[in-house]
Structures are given as structure tokens and as C-alpha cells.
Amino acid sequence: MHHSFRKLLKLSLVLSILLPSITWAKTSDDILEPKVEGKNSINLFDGSTLTGWKVPSDRWSIKDRAIVGIAGPEPITTPEWLYTKKHFSDFILTAELRLTGTKSPNSGIYFRVQPFQFTWRRTQQTYSAPSGYEFDVVSGKHCGSLGDWYARPSLRIFANKKLIEQSYKANEWNRMTIRAIGNRIEYWMNGTKIMDYTDNDPKRSKEGVIGIQLHDKTIMKIECRSMRILPLGITKN
Numbered sequence: 001m002h003h004s005f006r007k008l009l010k011l012s013l014v015l016s017i018l019l020p021s022i023t024w025a026k027t028s029d030d031i032l033e034p035k036v037e038g039k040n041s042i043n044l045f046d047g048s049t050l051t052g053w054k055v056p057s058d059r060w061s062i063k064d065r066a067i068v069g070i071a072g073p074e075p076i077t078t079p080e081w082l083y084t085k086k087h088f089s090d091f092i093l094t095a096e097l098r099l100t101g102t103k104s105p106n107s108g109i110y111f112r113v114q115p116f117q118f119t120w121r122r123t124q125q126t127y128s129a130p131s132g133y134e135f136d137v138v139s140g141k142h143c144g145s146l147g148d149w150y151a152r153p154s155l156r157i158f159a160n161k162k163l164i165e166q167s168y169k170a171n172e173w174n175r176m177t178i179r180a181i182g183n184r185i186e187y188w189m190n191g192t193k194i195m196d197y198t199d200n201d202p203k204r205s206k207e208g209v210i211g212i213q214l215h216d217k218t219i220m221k222i223e224c225r226s227m228r229i230l231p232l233g234i235t236k237n
Helices: 003-031 161-167
Strands: 060-063 066-071 080-084 091-103 107-120 125-137 146-148 152-157 174-181 184-189 192-198 209-214 219-231
Touching (some): 003 192, 066 209, 091 107, 125 174, 161 192
Antiparallel strands (some): 060 066, 066 219, 080 209, 107 209, 125 146, 174 184
């Protein structure tokens, strides 16, 4: 066998062993829930005050070091959002949420939000709503889905049903993690990756505030704690 050919054969054998490992390492990094830590990470909630948040009504309060939003005892007619004062573009965010209620509890973490005046076509009711992404928190098929319902209602990407059934704990605390870098959006639920979406729409939201929702037509309570963010891009007050 020619010497140069033997060298080429050995090189091919080495690459065939190494390349699957390189590919697997990249895939592992993509699947693992990222950590929100380090000197640049920010506590979005200090556990005792709503400093740093725009509070829309007296439905929001603090209890047991958690943000609490309550719709009840009668359903509210207009949804509302508790927003951060700071704007973020690229980031990793993690928070623990607990959703409970007796009538259609429904909430979510909104991000890269630019509030705008929205008119509901069925009733002609107008109110401030978010243009931006949502990590949906609700029992049923929408749980863990990605959407931009008010600005781009056709955008609805559903998470894998089996993954949600395995990871989401109804009426209990659930850890939600978001990594948003450029047009790639990734979600984790209690450590399980449930969403990896690349948004190529030129109208996509690129930066904005972060919000927590109280949904209309519900009797519900949303609680949020341990909310931290690691900015990876532009941060504005």
C-alpha cells in the first residue's frame, strides 16, 4: 500500500472517531439548560419591593418573597401586564412561576416587548398590549408555546406535547428559562428543553421590556420568584 494512502486512511479513521464526539458535544450544549450566573447577572426582583417594575394596578403585590398577581373574585375584562422598566435584547432569563385558579388560569413570560394600543376586533375594545414574544404558561396544548399573539397572531409554535406532559407540574412551581440571541429563541421547562425556534420574520421583535401577564376572563393567581437575567446585548433604562 502506498505510504501517502496509508496516511490518508489513518486520518479518515481518526476523523470518523472524533467527529461524532464534536457533533454530540455541540448538541449537548444546545440541550443543557443555561445558567444565569456571574457578575453581570441581574436580579429582576429583590424579594421585597416592586422597584424596577411598572405596576399597572393594585392586583399586584408581594407575598413570601414572590410577585403575586390576582384576577378575582370576578374575572377581569381587560388583560394586564407587569413590566420591567429596563429593556433587554439578547439574554438568558430564568424564573419560577406558579399558576393556580378556578376559571381558565392563563399567564406567561413576555419579552422583547414594545407595548402598543391594541383593538380587539370582536368587541372594538382598545387597550395596551405587548408586541413581542411570549413563553406561554397555561394547562393544555398552549403550555410552553411561543407566540406574538397581539402583533403577529399567526405566529404560534407549539412545544412537543410529550415533553410538556413530562416536565410541567400543574398548580406547582415550575422553572422557566429563556435564551434569546438574535433571531434564535430557546425555552426550557424544569430543565427540559422544549423549544428551539429561529424567527426569520423581518417584523420580529428585537428588544424591549419583560412582562408577566394577568389574563382577562379568568379567576387566577400567578406567582413569580427567583427571577434573574443575564444580559448578552443591549440593556436600556
